Amino acid sequence: MEVQCRGKIILNSNPLYCRLQVFFVFLRKIVPEKPACSHFLYKNSVDTKYIFVTGGVVSSLGKGIISSSLACLLKARGYRVTIQKFDPYINIDPGTLNPYEHGECYVTEDGHEADLDLGHYERFTNVRTSRANNVTTGRIYQSVIDKERRGDYLGKTVQIVPHITDEIKRNVKLLGNTGKYDFVITEIGGTVGDIESLPFLESVRQLRWELGQNSLCIHLTYVPYIRAAKELKTKPTQHSVKNLQELGIQPDILVLRTEKDIPADMRRKIALFCNVAPDSVIQSIDVNSIYKVPLKMHEQHLDEIVLRKTGVTPEGEPHMAPWLDFVAKLDSATEPVDIALVGKYVELQDAYKSISESLFHAATYAGRKLNLVYVHSEKLAPENVAEKLAGMDGVIIAPGFGQRGIEGKFTALRWCRENDIPTFGICLGMQCMVIEFARNVLGLEDANSTEMDTKTPHNVIDLMEEQKSISNLGGTMRLGAYDCTLREGSRAAQAYGTTHISERHRHRFEFNNDYRERFEQAGMACVGENPATKLVEVVEIPGKRWFIGTQYHPEYSSTVLSPNPIFRSFIDAAIAYRDERLAKK
Numbered sequence: 001m002e003v004q005c006r007g008k009i010i011l012n013s014n015p016l017y018c019r020l021q022v023f024f025v026f027l028r029k030i031v032p033e034k035p036a037c038s039h040f041l042y043k044n045s046v047d048t049k050y051i052f053v054t055g056g057v058v059s060s061l062g063k064g065i066i067s068s069s070l071a072c073l074l075k076a077r078g079y080r081v082t083i084q085k086f087d088p089y090i091n092i093d094p095g096t097l098n099p100y101e102h103g104e105c106y107v108t109e110d111g112h113e114a115d116l117d118l119g120h121y122e123r124f125t126n127v128r129t130s131r132a133n134n135v136t137t138g139r140i141y142q143s144v145i146d147k148e149r150r151g152d153y154l155g156k157t158v159q160i161v162p163h164i165t166d167e168i169k170r171n172v173k174l175l176g177n178t179g180k181y182d183f184v185i186t187e188i189g190g191t192v193g194d195i196e197s198l199p200f201l202e203s204v205r206q207l208r209w210e211l212g213q214n215s216l217c218i219h220l221t222y223v224p225y226i227r228a229a230k231e232l233k234t235k236p237t238q239h240s241v242k243n244l245q246e247l248g249i250q251p252d253i254l255v256l257r258t259e260k261d262i263p264a265d266m267r268r269k270i271a272l273f274c275n276v277a278p279d280s281v282i283q284s285i286d287v288n289s290i291y292k293v294p295l296k297m298h299e300q301h302l303d304e305i306v307l308r309k310t311g312v313t314p315e316g317e318p319h320m321a322p323w324l325d326f327v328a329k330l331d332s333a334t335e336p337v338d339i340a341l342v343g344k345y346v347e348l349q350d351a352y353k354s355i356s357e358s359l360f361h362a363a364t365y366a367g368r369k370l371n372l373v374y375v376h377s378e379k380l381a382p383e384n385v386a387e388k389l390a391g392m393d394g395v396i397i398a399p400g401f402g403q404r405g406i407e408g409k410f411t412a413l414r415w416c417r418e419n420d421i422p423t424f425g426i427c428l429g430m431q432c433m434v435i436e437f438a439r440n441v442l443g444l445e446d447a448n449s450t451e452m453d454t455k456t457p458h459n460v461i462d463l464m465e466e467q468k469s470i471s472n473l474g475g476t477m478r479l480g481a482y483d484c485t486l487r488e489g490s491r492a493a494q495a496y497g498t499t500h501i502s503e504r505h506r507h508r509f510e511f512n513n514d515y516r517e518r519f520e521q522a523g524m525a526c527v528g529e530n531p532a533t534k535l536v537e538v539v540e541i542p543g544k545r546w547f548i549g550t551q552y553h554p555e556y557s558s559t560v561l562s563p564n565p566i567f568r569s570f571i572d573a574a575i576a577y578r579d580e581r582l583a584k585k
């Protein structure tokens with residue numbers, strides 16, 4: 001007897017077993033398509049499949065977006081999906097990296113400082129990531145060297161193959177082995193041909209061999225358009241696939257990043273030269289929003305191809321209705337909302353990736369087109385602040401570290417507070433709100449954070465007690481999700497619609513509770529605190545249109561299908577302020 005259930009052929013000669021299987025297939029037919037319940041019904045109904053995403057030709061092609069888009073589609077088909085990133089650099093994690101090096105440092109709920117691609121993974125899938133979702137060469141070597149020191153290798157010579165590759169393979173399978181996922185998508189950072197990627201690619205080769213049909217490789221390459229010749233060129237793609245083949249990996253699917261439509265015959269040519277099935281050569285053409293990429297991938301059947309190639313029969317269509325609603329909103333929004341982001345890493349917009357995406361989610365849900373203007377805090381001074389921030393509907397004061405650009409943040413904040421502009425301070429931005437208020441409202445002239453001035457007479461922001469004995473920089477901040485209780489009736493509580501929230505942190509300094517009373521009396525309310533430690537997490541000036549600072553980073557938890565409420569509230573306030581001014585004209 002042969003029964004097919006979610007693409008898995010079940011063969012069994014035991015009649016009772018067969019009847020049970022038939023019953024389950026029958027149940028599947030009568031239960032309506034509902035991804036959430038399919039998790040229960042079909043738990044482990046497919047063996048965990050491992051999808052590897054590699055990149056060639058150049059970096060920044062958007063492997064993270066392609067991985068996220070595929071995950072989004074598989075999730076919308078009811079599968080349990082997680083995405084992980086393996087980065088070939090030696091740093092243990094990106095926590096100590098300057099944002100100019102690698103863009104924003106993303107933080108997971110369990111307090112891991114991670115690559116910014118994990119932000120995309122969460123925003124596209126609504127599935128939380130963790131420390132296990134981001135592994136670097138540094139972590140792999142650290143673990144192997146620790147094992148060697150413990151004597152775990154029993155006197156063997158410790159080598160890249162097999163010890164490093166085995167450790168990589170163990171980490172690749174870590175999440176899959178929990179039994180919680182049907183699909184584990186592994187993005188390999190860097191590009192094929194990098195010396196430091198080699199152990200990762202050798203591990204992918206071995207895993208492809210061991211896992212057979214339960215794995216596949218998607219290779220993302222670039223098809224440049226040579227403007228002078230008016231031609232698309234496939235040679236770089238051919239070379240990068242050859243490179244991969246030399247390492248023993250045959251890609252199953254090619255995703256070609258391009259700015260122009262790649263004609264069918266050119267795709268067929270690529271298929272032929274690269275040993276890839278013609279329908280598995282997919283183009284990823286530039287679109288005006290990354291959130292359209294899942295739809296573009298689905299149009300070319302990427303999700304179905306992945307299912308088929310891993311031995312799963314695709315059934316029906318992915319449940320993309322909420323996603324389509326969001327995309328329809330972003331397409332129909334015409335009226336802008338103008339937001340300024342004051343920070344010091346503005347030359348590199350990836351440094352504020354999660355903030356800009358959260359603002360975009362909120363603006364889109366409000367039916368507006370986000371116009372985000374980056375304002376360099378080092379270039380802001382009392383003489384030009386009115387001109388630089390003129391016409392803005394709302395201002396964000398960005399997170400950050402160190403003295404550089406800090407005075408510009410105080411200048412912006414004073415101007416925003418005095419002119420009652422909707423203002424949102426995040427982490428260092430919140431700390432700057434406190435310092436500016438101390439200096440200009442409480443009259444504590446030299447008030448500061450001890451991060452900027454260790455000798456300040458008014459340390460309104462000070463190092464957390466438990467931080468004082470810490471000397472190592474990596475992974476030692478207050479990191480990850482912490483509970484926060486919001487004051488009933490506060491603007492922040494209204495925004496969240498609850499008084500109990502949990503948000504992610506990444507900081508060493510905090511509001512100094514010795515000053516709390518004075519701030520409250522002068523009109524800056526400490527409306528959010530950690531229930532256990534009483535650390536101040538949210539401040540606001542109730543008398544203003546919208547003036548809130550959060551010690552935590554709400555941007556890490558905003559996703560397309562679940563935008564963060566405080567960003568929504570901020571955008572709504574900015575729109576109201578804009579409309580108020582327009583009405584007066």
Ligand code: GLN
Nearest residue numbers: 399400427428507508509
């Ligand atoms: N530098 C500040 C601190 O460590 C703020 C950090 C941040 O903005 N993420 O407390």
